[in-house]
Amino acid sequence: MDLKSNIPSGPIEQKWSKHKFEMKLVNPANKRKYDVIMVGSGLAGASGAASMAELGYNVACFCYQDSPRRAHSIAAQGGINAAKNYRNDGDSVYRLFYDTVKGGDFRAREGNVHRLAEISVKIIDQCVAQGVPFAREYGGLLDNRSFGGAQVSRTFYARGQTGQQLLLGAYQALERQIGLGSVKMFPRHEMQELIVVDGRARGIVTRDMVTGEVETHLADAVCLATGGYGNVFFLATYAKGCNTTAIWRAYKKGAGFGNPCYTQIHPTCIPVSGDYQSKLTLMSESLRNDGRIWVPKKKGDTRSPGQIPEDERDYYLERKYPSFGNLAPRDIASRAAKQACDDGRGVGPTGLGVYLDFADAIGRLGKGKIEEKYGNLFEMYERITAENPYEVPMRIFPASHYTMGGLWVDYNLQSTIPGLFVLGEANFSDHGANRLGASALMQGLADGYFVIPYTIGNYLAQAPKTKVDKTHPEVKAAEAAVDARTKKLLGIKGKKTPMAFHRELGKIMWEYCGMARNEEGLATALEKIPALREEFWKNVSVLGTPGEVNQSLEQAGRVADFLELGELMCRDAKERRESCGGHFREEYQDDGEAKRDDEKFCHVAVWEYQGDGKTPTRNVEPLEFENVHLATRSYK
Numbered sequence: 294m295d296l297k298s299n300i301p302s303g304p305i306e307q308k309w310s311k312h313k314f315e316m317k318l319v320n321p322a323n324k325r326k327y328d329v330i331m332v333g334s335g336l337a338g339a340s341g342a343a344s345m346a347e348l349g350y351n352v353a354c355f356c357y358q359d360s361p362r363r364a365h366s367i368a369a370q371g372g373i374n375a376a377k378n379y380r381n382d383g384d385s386v387y388r389l390f391y392d393t394v395k396g397g398d399f400r401a402r403e404g405n406v407h408r409l410a411e412i413s414v415k416i417i418d419q420c421v422a423q424g425v426p427f428a429r430e431y432g433g434l435l436d437n438r439s440f441g442g443a444q445v446s447r448t449f450y451a452r453g454q455t456g457q458q459l460l461l462g463a464y465q466a467l468e469r470q471i472g473l474g475s476v477k478m479f480p481r482h483e484m485q486e487l488i489v490v491d492g493r494a495r496g497i498v499t500r501d502m503v504t505g506e507v508e509t510h511l512a513d514a515v516c517l518a519t520g521g522y523g524n525v526f527f528l529a530t531y532a533k534g535c536n537t538t539a540i541w542r543a544y545k546k547g548a549g550f551g552n553p554c555y556t557q558i559h560p561t562c563i564p565v566s567g568d569y570q571s572k573l574t575l576m577s578e579s580l581r582n583d584g585r586i587w588v589p590k591k592k593g594d595t596r597s598p599g600q601i602p603e604d605e606r607d608y609y610l611e612r613k614y615p616s617f618g619n620l621a622p623r624d625i626a627s628r629a630a631k632q633a634c635d636d637g638r639g640v641g642p643t644g645l646g647v648y649l650d651f652a653d654a655i656g657r658l659g660k661g662k663i664e665e666k667y668g669n670l671f672e673m674y675e676r677i678t679a680e681n682p683y684e685v686p687m688r689i690f691p692a693s694h695y696t697m698g699g700l701w702v703d704y705n706l707q708s709t710i711p712g713l714f715v716l717g718e719a720n721f722s723d724h725g726a727n728r729l730g731a732s733a734l735m736q737g738l739a740d741g742y743f744v745i746p747y748t749i750g751n752y753l754a755q756a757p758k759t760k761v762d763k764t765h766p767e768v769k770a771a772e773a774a775v776d777a778r779t780k781k782l783l784g785i786k787g788k789k790t791p792m793a794f795h796r797e798l799g800k801i802m803w804e805y806c807g808m809a810r811n812e813e814g815l816a817t818a819l820e821k822i823p824a825l826r827e828e829f830w831k832n833v834s835v836l837g838t839p840g841e842v843n844q845s846l847e848q849a850g851r852v853a854d855f856l857e858l859g860e861l862m863c864r865d866a867k868e869r870r871e872s873c874g875g876h877f878r879e880e881y882q883d884d885g886e887a888k889r890d891d892e893k894f895c896h897v898a899v900w901e902y903q904g905d906g907k908t909p910t911r912n913v914e915p916l917e918f919e920n921v922h923l924a925t926r927s928y929k
Contacts (some may be wrong), residue, residue, distance in 0.1 A: 294549055294901045296914040298801045299703040300404035305920050306386075309408045312704070313747055316561060317754035324349030327753050329668025330482050330497055332539050334361030336456075336463055336716030336734060340741030343466035346475035348746055350437035354467070355499060357477045357534060357847075362464050365520055365532040366737065369456025370577035370670065372438060372448035373420075373734040375413040380437055384445040386410045393732065394921045396442040396622055397725020398874035398889060400552070400875020400897075403920055404704060405723050409732075412739040417449055419742055423462035425507055426451050437773035438582050438666075440730040442622035442928070448731045453577050453670040459734055463741070482508070483847065484539045485778075486771040487515065487546045487713070488761075491702040494713035495761045498771045498883045502847065503838040507775055509763050513756065514647045514749055517543060518716040518741070521696035523556060525862065526807070528560060530575040530622075536851040537858050540700050540719050547897040548708040549912065551701035551721030553858065554866035557875045558808050559694030560626035563677055571792075573692045574677055576649070577670055578730040578850075583620045583654035583663065584625070586610050588647050591635035596647055598686050609633055619926040620820035624727045624875045624887075625928060631808050632885065634690070641688045650686035667668050687770040691808060695733060697875065698865075701899045701914070705748035706740060710897075712756065714749060716740040721897065748886070779839050782849045787832030791849040798822065798852070798859055806863050811879040815817070815867040819860065826856040861909065865898055891923050907915075 301312040310520045319327070327350050331342040331460075334356040337921070358364060376389040389410040394401060415436070421427065427449050428436040437446040451458040470476040481502040488511070496511035522537035523529045544550045587608045589601055609629055611618045621629070627666035628674040632648045633639060640646045655663055660683055664671070671682050678688070699721040706714045717737040724732065761768070805818035837843040870885035871894045872878045881888045889895075897914040 294709055294910070294912045296709070296897065297548070297703060298404070298914060299705055300402065300877070301704070302421070303863070304315065305403060305407045308404050308807045309411060310883050312869070314338060316747060316751035316754065316885065319750045319754050323846060325351065327351065327514075328353070329749065330510060330512040330517065331355070332497065333364070333518035333520065333719070334358070335364035335366035335518060335520060335715075336363070336460060336718065336737035337741045339463035339467045340461065341516060341518060341716055341745045342476055343463065343470050344742050344746045345749065346470035348750075349475075352470070352476045354476055355482045355484060355497070357481065357483045357502060359480055360427055361467060361478070361480070362460065364460060365535055366734070368530075368532065369459075369734055370453045371579035371627060372440065372450035372455050372574065372731040373416065373459065373738070374440070374729070374731040375417045375449055375735065376386045376410055376447060376448050377414055377417060378447075379435060380446045382445045384447050388445065388623070392443050392920055393723070394725070395926055396729040397727055398926050399725065399891070399895070399918065399921070399923050400873050401723055401725030403918060408744070409662060409723050409736060412743045413735050414736045415743060416735060418463050420738075423465060425458050425462045428452065437457060438579055439620055441578055441581065441620045441626065442729040443620070444617070448579070450579065453579065453667055456734060459738065460714065461736070463506070482517075484542065485775040485850075487542045488768055488771045489546050489710060490761050490765060490767045493711045493756065496768070498775050503842055505838070505843060509768055509772060511761055511763070511768070513753055514712045514714065516714045516716060516745065517700070517719050519719045521699070521718040522855075522858060523693045523696050525591050525798070525859050526693040526928055527796050528570060528803070530559060530563060530573050530659055530892060532570055535880060535916050536854065538851055538854050541711065541854040541858060542699060542716070543708065543713060545902050546710065547902065548710045548713060549701035549901055550698070550861065551897050551899050552698040552726075553862045553864065553900065554806070554869060554876050555697035555726050555874065556693060557623060557695040557697060558627040558691045560623055560630055561649060561689045561690050562692035562694070563674065564641055564643065566692040574673070575692070575694065576674060576687060576689055577667075578623070580649060580667060580670060580687075583658070583666070584619065584651050585648040585653060586630075586647055586649055588633045588638040588640060589885050590638070594851065598650070607633070607638070610620055616929045620730060621928050622727060625809060628877060628885070630691055631687075646688040646690045648827070649685035651682060651685070655683065659817065676828070691801075693807075695728055697726060701897065705751065706744055707748070707752065712752065714745060716745060716777065726876055735869055740886045748884065753823070759855050763889070766788065773884055778850065779846065782833070782835045782846060782853070783839065785830065785833050787834045789832050791845065794825065795832060795848075795855065796851045797825055801825070802862070806866050809877050809879050810866050812867065815863050817822045818863040819867070822856065822860045822863065826860075829853065830855055834863050861900060864909070865900065867893055871897060887926070895923070902917060
């Protein structure tokens with residue numbers, strides 16, 4: 294597998310500018326001759342589709358929601374990072390670059406991360422110009438707040454609904470292009486297969502989720518911006534529709550899958566309350582600006598929080614990480630919460646929870662100021678738990694939230710399949726082994742607004758301009774594969790629903806490949822998952838017919854892919870015999886902290902599909918650090 298990163302030479306602060314100049318261009322009149330497919334309409338997908346259409350390309354954009362506005366990017370709450378240094382508190386492009394490399398535990402490419410930090414400054418200007426209502430200070434300047442893993446305030450926000458407001462900005466840009474006829478939008482369409490002709494991505498096969506019709510769409514290049522695969526854990530903070538099918542189809546057509554075991558656990562989620570739940574709800578990391586996290590010092594203390602005096606509380610993040618305190622990075626804060634609960638000091642009915650307490654902040658700033666900053670989050674918490682966080686502390690616990698792994702891409706966002714580009718959370722890039730809060734929105738918009746419009750032109754200018762029609766054997770083979778898979782699922786007529794299998798898979802993944810992993814547990818998972826998959830293909834119950842709205846069929850297809858992806862994640866976690874970021878192997882730790890092995894594992898693990906039932910090949914892209922020197926990651 295060819296894993297050339299294609300990072301330009303020269304000083305790191307000049308690489309992107311140099312690369313933009315050296316890339317081949319497509320003449321403006323010729324752009325109208327090229328067709329581009331964008332799968333996904335979240336921040337990366339909508340911004341990328343709108344930007345390429347603005348340049349003149351013919352864009353077809355697909356999403357499984359009824360409107361691009363319902364993409365999961367809408368759920369992001371806390372903010373978006375940018376190195377504008379409005380607070381004059383020491384921030385810079387280089388510091389954002391450094392914090393991101395360190396936050397990812399030195400498992401990301403320097404070149405990609407520095408480009409992200411550079412572009413961050415432009416993103417804010419772009420969004421303000423679109424009318425995104427960022428919070429402002431009294432004098433009218435844009436406001437900032439802090440997020441985990443940083444000692445500066447660089448996060449721009451719109452109360453607790455930043456993702457929604459940013460998505461509306463990208464959606465407006467997309468809708469403008471739809472109105473002009475430059476983008477053709479296909480809502481309620483789910484990608485079922487990738488079409489590869491002569492080694493290049495040339496189209497997709499989709500299923501119309503309303504009529505059930507299977508359709509083929511051809512183009513000169515395909516972009517995937519389909520988000521992450523964290524729903525493999527079943528209980529996660531993702532929207533229930535989020536899945537892995539698009540990138541999994543690409544993987545099975547030859548696209549390398551980078552670091553599948555790198556999944557992020559978010560420390561501030563509303564705790565699980567019972568087996569009846571189908572998803573979890575996140576409380577924004579921004580709450581850690583003013584909320585203090587604590588547990589009782591005494592094991593098994595069941596008193597209400599108001600009855601526990603100050604000297605009997607353990608503000609464990611402030612105690613263990615005094616430099617960063619409650620704003621320690623997500624992986625570190627999550628493991629610290631797990632350790633407190635494992636120690637018997639967890640709170641709430643299940644003992645799997647810690648307190649996020651706003652009493653000090655309310656006393657210092659007043660209830661009105663807290664309501665102004667976090668009001669919608671407090672309201673959401675009260676609706677779900679029937680507890681008023683202005684009066685009693687929130688109860689939180691870690692949960693699956695984001696995936697740093699994804700399809701491998703080079704500096705141009707191109708996968709190992711020429712003509713297949715991958716944007717946002719769907720790719721493995723930029724975040725290493727742990728994503729700093731407020732960086733997902735930054736990466737999605739950077740990829741869509743500022744990277745893909747350049748790099749796709751460089752590809753199209755050099756790719757052979759060959760015509761492919763729907764009679765091509767590879768097109769017919771892709772359509773036949775979709776038809777065969779659908780018939781197989783509908784023909785099993787078993788006894789268990791797809792959701793029952795998904796829930797079972799989620800329990801295996803959380804138990805053995807969740808916040809902490811070990812050799813024995815991963816070996817167990819690698820026995821249980823294939824057995825569960827075998828049962829699925831013999832006993833799943835998929836109702837209805839293909840020619841109609843059929844959510845049972847949709848779900849079954851997604852669960853089938855999760856059952857394969859879950860095995861790859863466990864295989865990757867087992868092979869990576871070190872701890873780094875969100876990947877915590879219990880055998881490799883130093884006093885509870887992650888212990889990296891830079892000599893053996895300072896690389897990206899890229900998995901190559903070899904066929905059903907065959908062991909995939911593990912390839913390696915070495916990582917080199919010339920600007921930020923490898924060091925033990927410490928937030929103390």
